[in-house]
Amino acid sequence: AQKVTQAQTEISVVEKEDVTLDCVYETRDTTYYLFWYKQPPSGELVFLIRRNSFDEQNEISGRYSWNFQKSTSSFNFTITASQVVDSAVYFCALSEASSSNTGKLIFGQGTTLQVKP
Amino acid sequence: DAMVIQNPRYQVTQFGKPVTLSCSQTLNHNVMYWYQQKSSQAPKLLFHYYDKDFNNEADTPDNFQSRRPNTSFCFLDIRSPGLGDAAMYLCATSRGQGTADTQYFGPGTRLTVL
Numbered sequence: 001a002q003k004v005t006q007a008q009t010e011i012s013v014v015e016k017e018d019v020t021l022d023c024v025y026e027t028r029d030t031t032y033y034l035f036w037y038k039q040p041p042s043g044e045l046v047f048l049i050r051r052n053s054f055d056e057q058n059e060i061s062g063r064y065s066w067n068f069q070k071s072t073s074s075f076n077f078t079i080t081a082s083q084v085v086d087s088a089v090y091f092c093a094l095s096e097a098s099s100s101n102t103g104k105l106i107f108g109q110g111t112t113l114q115v116k117p
Numbered sequence: 118d119a120m121v122i123q124n125p126r127y128q129v130t131q132f133g134k135p136v137t138l139s140c141s142q143t144l145n146h147n148v149m150y151w152y153q154q155k156s157s158q159a160p161k162l163l164f165h166y167y168d169k170d171f172n173n174e175a176d177t178p179d180n181f182q183s184r185r186p187n188t189s190f191c192f193l194d195i196r197s198p199g200l201g202d203a204a205m206y207l208c209a210t211s212r213g214q215g216t217a218d219t220q221y222f223g224p225g226t227r228l229t230v231l
Contacts, residue, residue: 035219043205045160045222091159103148103211103218107159 002027004094006108013082014116021077021111023092029053031097034068034075035105039089051075082115089113120144121223123208129229130198138193138226140208147213149191150220151183154205166191167213195228203230 003026013019025034036048049059051068059066063080079086089112093105122141130136140149148167152160164173166185180202182194195202205225211218 037222043207043225043227045207045209047219047221050219103213103220104162104165105160105220109159110157 002029002094002096002106004092004106004108006090006092006111008111009109010112010114012114012116015084016081017115018078018080019082019113019115021079021090021092021113023075023077023108025073025075025092025094027094027096029096029098033095033097035093035095036066036075036077037091037093039091039110041088045091048077079113082113084115084117087113087115121208121210121221123206123223123226125226126224127227127229129231130195131231132200133197136195136198136228138195138206138208138228140191140193140223141189142208142210142223143189144210144212144221145188146210146221147188148211148218149185150209150211151181151191151193152207152209153202154207154225156204160207163193198228198230200230203228 005024007022032053034051038046038048049066056068065078067076089110091110092108095103095105120143124139150165151163153163154160162174163177163181164183180196185191205227207225208223209220211220
């Protein structure tokens with residue numbers, strides 16, 4: 001069965017600290033896609049990254065970086081030098097190729113990140 | 118800018134009074150989705166349209182219906198809202214030209230049921 005687990009319900013850090021949000025997934029598909037979305041207090045889900053199962057290269061985008069490890073079924077997200085504007089709920093999500101063109105997203109429960117000044 | 122628009126952002130309705138939420142997109146995407154998100158929970162897919170083909174999730178209550186009159190617009194109708202239907206409703210779109218295309222979300226409509 002497909003499942004996404006974000007074990008950290010809430011994380012609180014002080015500005016400029018680095019923080020890592022964990023994501024562990026389960027799937028029987030060999031082809032799948034992993035996503036991270038940010039949901040600020042305004043409510044909109046903002047797309048951050050999409051990674052397919054055949055690309056294990058880590059990615060860096062500014063202060064954001066992602067570590068994809070198939071061996072541990074993890075897709076962790078690190079924010080370097082956190083800022084108050086990073087405060088939000090972050091969702092990790094999985095989409096399996098077998099879901100065909102529907103691209104159904106299976107979300108984790110989300111991690112609430114609070115960055116204090 | 119191409120985007121996903123939802124109106125209204127906040128909707129208040131009375132118990133049992135039908136309500137319609139709207140979503141429009143300028144991305145010309147084939148697929149439109151409706152999600153329900155209750156407080157402190159992950160979004161839950163209600164249904165989606167691939168072009169004109171409607172796909173209902175198995176556990177979506179009959180109280181929820183949807184219409185897609187054209188590529189740009191999609192509506193969520195709640196026929197008889199209950200207190201348990203109070204939630205954020207998110208619309209999303211994707212190209213639908215391959216598996217697991219990225220979904221782009223609108224700002225959501227927060228529904229209150231009195």
